[in-house]
Amino acid sequence: TKYDFDLAAVYVSDAQYNRNIFFDASPQAVRLYKFYNHWGLQVLIYLFIIVDLGLAAFEEPALIPDMPIWASSIVELICLMAFTARLTHYAKVIPREKFWLDPKNIFIIVIISLSLIDMIIYVGLKTAGHFGVRWSRVLRPLLLVNITEGRQLRRAFRSIRNALPQIFYVFLLFMFSVLMFSLMALKLFGKRGLETVEGIKYFTNYLEIVFDLYVLVTTANSPDVMMPAYNYSSFFAIFFIVYILINTYIFMSVFLAVVYNNYKKYLKEEVRQLVKAKRRKMLLAFSVLQQFGLGQEPVVSKAHWNQLVCLVQPGISSAHRELLWSVFDDNNKGYIGKLEFIQLPDLLNIQVITMKTRPHPLKRWFPAAYDSSTSRFVQRVVQHKGFVYIYDLIILVNAVFIGLDEENPLISNAEWVFLALYLVEILLKLYICEPRAFFSRHEFWNWFDTIIVVAALIATIFNWALSSSGGYTSRQILDIVFILRVLRLIRVVDSIKRFRTIINTLIKIGPTILTFGQLILVVYYIFAMVARIYFVVFHIVVVIIIINIFVAFILEAFFVEY
């Protein structure tokens, strides 16, 4: 039935995107679940979280103090309603007992409730003219971790939790080393009556020494912290060099080694869990679609398989589908067994570049003109290596022009020429390349070019309109124009093969780098909200733990991808 195929397709796409959710298998829940996983809703929920987090800029102590309380409260209320709606949607998809057993859901409910209570108290206190604190802001970043889409982030947190015991012992040893060096510093410098540039007594208080030397590990107060001692005798430089060698280089490397070791060990376990969950989902899909009687074992026929694949990946070309089928059914039996069936998501995740499947629309619409000798000449020129070189040269010249003074009218007018040239480049490329292939999902640089150039064009026209109408120039718009212009120059790295390899590796691991960005955002936001940043604790959490896991990830990712 149609429902069976829908259910199987949901299982397959769960397996394909590593979703491990035990949803309700009733027809209505399956429909709701499919809608729940729609990319639009996922983008929307992230937008609401960003808005919610961004509210901190308008709340006391405000970065931008123009917003009245009622406005920010309404915006927050809308966000909270969105989170509630999303959670309600989820509750309708999941069996009730599963829903209440999942701590993530409880967490979100608690966050929403506490935020609401806090908001009401705060608005009440403020309208009564009292002092109020928005303490619930600390909870906001935890939404990022607890929403369904926060899978990667939760994995990163688990990775941290696993590395903690080992890091703890190295950290104790590191702190012991800092304490010993501080004691030495107290005895060496404390009695010498040295003073800092500000005229404060130098290294006489033990706890202050500990703090200063801890900060020295990050080199944040270097070389200021060592100058009084160095000015007294250059031999004291040895103390600080030994300190930095031991505590910055050796200990930080040991931290990295311990974290990397743990990361590698834990990664294997995570991958094993993912593979298991994927297999489970595919077995469920198979049990829904299995047919008896065709072979000795239950199988899935080619017709059913085709229907399923079209549901899972609506845009798939029939050539691609045939290719996938031929991988499984190499004897051309017309059906596949369980073992072949469960490999489908892995094959769907492989990027197949379907070359020239569709003819260029201009060729279809004006075949004579498109194949004329002039048109062919243009196509040959655009496909020629020289075309790339000429545009690299144009970019370099553009870089020089950007560096020059933009208030010179010649320079600012030249910018129109460059914009036109870039537009022409994109149009010429579109002339030889089928538009849907040009803007396919994995063509990072085409998207990059087009977005940057179009945005620059809009911003430049807007800026020109503003300045020519009222003689008024907006610095904000100019800033955006400048940033876009400089970003356009990045394109040049794609022309050099060696650079392309490195950049492509970075682009591939980009989504996971974003996870680490979120991780740092969560930690930073909480620290920034709790009070002023406690430097040392923040340093331990971010530099020693997160950055090291990040480096460990980059190391491992580069070994695999590079």
Added chain:
Amino acid sequence: TKYDFDLAAVYVSDAQYNRNIFFDASPQAVRLYKFYNHWGLQVLIYLFIIVDLGLAAFEEPALIPDMPIWASSIVELICLMAFTARLTHYAKVIPREKFWLDPKNIFIIVIISLSLIDMIIYVGLKTAGHFGVRWSRVLRPLLLVNITEGRQLRRAFRSIRNALPQIFYVFLLFMFSVLMFSLMALKLFGKRGLETVEGIKYFTNYLEIVFDLYVLVTTANSPDVMMPAYNYSSFFAIFFIVYILINTYIFMSVFLAVVYNNYKKYLKEEVRQLVKAKRRKMLLAFSVLQQFGLGQEPVVSKAHWNQLVCLVQPGISSAHRELLWSVFDDNNKGYIGKLEFIQLPDLLNIQVITMKTRPHPLKRWFPAAYDSSTSRFVQRVVQHKGFVYIYDLIILVNAVFIGLDEENPLISNAEWVFLALYLVEILLKLYICEPRAFFSRHEFWNWFDTIIVVAALIATIFNWALSSSGGYTSRQILDIVFILRVLRLIRVVDSIKRFRTIINTLIKIGPTILTFGQLILVVYYIFAMVARIYFVVFHIVVVIIIINIFVAFILEAFFVEY
């Protein structure tokens, strides 16, 4: 013959210590070669190099300007003579054509000659009252690389050379990123008329921006460099955060990944070469000692083998020797073949802890007293866990006393008590442990304790004698006393098992860490001598290349040892 055994022993110890020198096999050369490898001569040559490098402190621009030119020249002359003597010794050991084909030897000859010429010119110019520069000082650290004992250092340099091409491309990309960000900074901040704290125009000169942002990667000028922009608008913090994320965290991680990747790849090749060289030496040793007729193949008899092992490792106990033999000759045939023979150096490198081989000397001299009930009680007390805990407590109390004001007579007298307690601890341990076992080569902490306590005792007595005789206290001696006292506290980490694992790993990889220390010394010395340090170049060489290789090494070493 005696000579055959000598020759074979030299081959075996070459294999054991990874020496890959093609020495002359004549009896005289073998004797000279054995002497050449004596540890005393090796220590001596390093002492001369340290003195030679240290001369820079007394030469213009001098750290310590008291030394007259004739004195430093004589010291340098003595050093150069020592280097010449060592090289002459080497030349007598190696076949002449091999000697002249080795670039290391040519390098040393050139360094010595140039230093001599430079010294003569400099002394001549100075006595004539002219200006002179000691340009040959740049060459001094290269001695560390080119002497026979600099094997590890040369290996590290080869590792760098191998990583260079890959690092170069990442570096270009990194520089491109810095240049793009600088251009953006110029356009964003240059026209805003901002000023630094010193009242200098902020971010108006492109090259200065590039330099400032390059330095920001090291966080050396953070947060000063971003303050004017941040004070103008806190939104500009985003620019610097993105900059640090990309250029410090992502690029530095990519550097590390590329270096680590290369290091691992190259390490395998180096180990393969070492194993090959070791095998070659052992085959030579076998061909010298092989006997025919005992088995079907040429073999080495147990008697010959015993004689050889005694020559290679003079202090070896007969029990240890029997153990080694039993590993090879498990069928008790009385001889071993080539395959078993060449494994000897690997087995010799394994630390065998021969437990309680010798009775305690006090037991031999005064058996009745040593076995009396009082003596046994003392022995039990010292071996009890509580003994360690009591001394850990004493160390902690001592730490508090060190932190207090030493000018209080009670505190300074307490130091004598602590010294006495530490001395008693060592004596008690020596009472139950055979002295040669207590001071065996791998007992790091016993050596550490004894040296620190004895040195502290000498320095404290010296200081007390000085102050009680003339009322005069030398700050230098007090400094040494304080450093020794604090170092003594380190002992406490050995009591905690988790710490011991980490520390033992660090001690094991200590010699190689020293190699990296030498590497940094060589680079730093050359940069410091050439002119004032060119910050950027120095940063590239030291931070990007050497530190990353160092971290790669620590990573790999920790995976193996930890």
